Amino acid sequence: MTAAPIVKMVNIQKSFGAVQALRSVALTLDHGEVLGLVGDNAAGKSTLMKVLSGAYLPDAGDILINSKKVHITNPEDSRRLGIEMVYQDYALANNLDVSANVFLGREIVKWKLGPIGMMNKKSMEEQARSLLDRLRIEIDNVRLKVENLSGGQRQAVAIGRATAFDAKVIIMDEPTAALSVAAIGKVLDLIRELKSLGSSIIMISHRLEDVYEVSDRIIVLRHGRKVADCPVSGDIREFRERILSYMIGARDDFSEQGTA
């Protein structure tokens, strides 16, 4: 038996009016693991991750971080527990520079007067620089405005930002969806780099080849239920076929037991 999983979600339920978005979903994430989370549209992937990141309150179910039960009621709670979310649209302010975006909402200050802090720009720029170097993100100058970066660089900044503050769990929502082939390769490299640095990652994706490339394990959701939870194995074609058959409902590992 190795260490307890870093994240354990048990029996998570969430309804929106008459729609049951999540039906008793369970999820575990081990330390240093990359977990692929896939499913068709409206399968409940994003809802499940929004429960973990504090954007939604679940109707029922428990969340355990390192075996300790936690209550996540808003994004700040989640962030305090070391869970960071990388949004699909990058969630960057394009009119600000790289360093400002990395530290947005968590600026390093020299002094504070009530809610207003005097920023320490130099220190933020230095730390942003060393963060980019550590993750081998190729951006010449942290004073570049985000609007002047390529899509891949923006995604890299968004991911780098999530890791800047001791994140233990990083949730990525479709990190490769809007990128060119070359940029996808770089983002996947970045995910491997993060894993080697000890982060645990959950990656929501439609792109099964990307999930296959970097994930250790994969969970498939369908209509708000978990239908598969298995290691990533086999060759890419066989893997693709197998996962697709789960996604369209031809296979279901949990149909009789209900929840895992």
Added chain:
Amino acid sequence: MDSSEATKNSAEQSSNTWTKKIANFLEFRELNVTIAFIVLCLFFYWKRPDTFLKPANLAVIMRFVATFGLLAIGELFVIITGGIDLSVGSMTALTGVIAATLMVKGVGSIPALSIPLSIIIVFILASLVGLWHGFSVTKLDIPPFIITLGTWLMARGLAAYITRGYPIVFVSDFPFLSLGQGAIFQIPIMFIILVVIALISSFMLISTTLGRHIYAIGGNIEAARVSGVHVNRVRIFSYITSSILACLVGIILASRLGQGTPTVGTAYELWAIAAAVIGGTSLFGGEGSVLGVILGAAIMGVMINGMVLINLSSYLQNVILGIVLVIAVTYDTLRRQRSR
């Protein structure tokens, strides 16, 4: 490391910082407006060398820049967050009228109040108006254009109602009048107030977390929200700032004119927005600087003053100001498109 190496390194470093400085200067956002301002000054000096640089004339320009610069700084705070404040001209009239009423007449059975107390009261009232704007925009999700348009009407109407349409006149030796009429070393006090406010607000926008959050909200409000920025609080702060600066201008103008007049400040909000835009503020939010809006106000002030000096028809003056505004916006839009 031996000393020769050290000197070499420091020489390299200093040449580096020099090239950096030159590069920074060329990228200096307000460069174009600065050049436009200088060219305008030279032009009018060339046309009217006898009058343009006379202290009395410079004081006229400085008072103009102070009035519209202060309003435009308030407008800037709101516009950067992606909002707009159409109430500032009417707020100028309402706060001026209330301040004059409190100082000269008092309210009902309450006798006239002291100058500082009257000023404090109008500032509090103006803050509440700003709070109301911010609350409506953030919590009730009402478009800022509409909510401030409502105040634009209400404040103007209230100012006329309070005074029954007549100005409230100060006695000629009322000490409060030195605020708008006085000067130190021939520099109008109101211009000195502008400089102080400009330094404070510039510092806030450039160096504090609050300023960065104001820009972030204008750039991507959702990104700011998920990053933990207190989006609503910051936006409310912006609207309060705008109302408070409108109030400051209202007090200054009441002092300058020697009376609280319900008709003062008509269309000033549009002049303030024009100054902000000429100074490089983007109405889409996320861009603009205090230095820019003051240069924008200065360009307008010098033009209006200069066109009078060269005896240009006052009808044509507005045409030319309109052309300048359109050129400024078009240029800025094209520059932005090219950089993308």
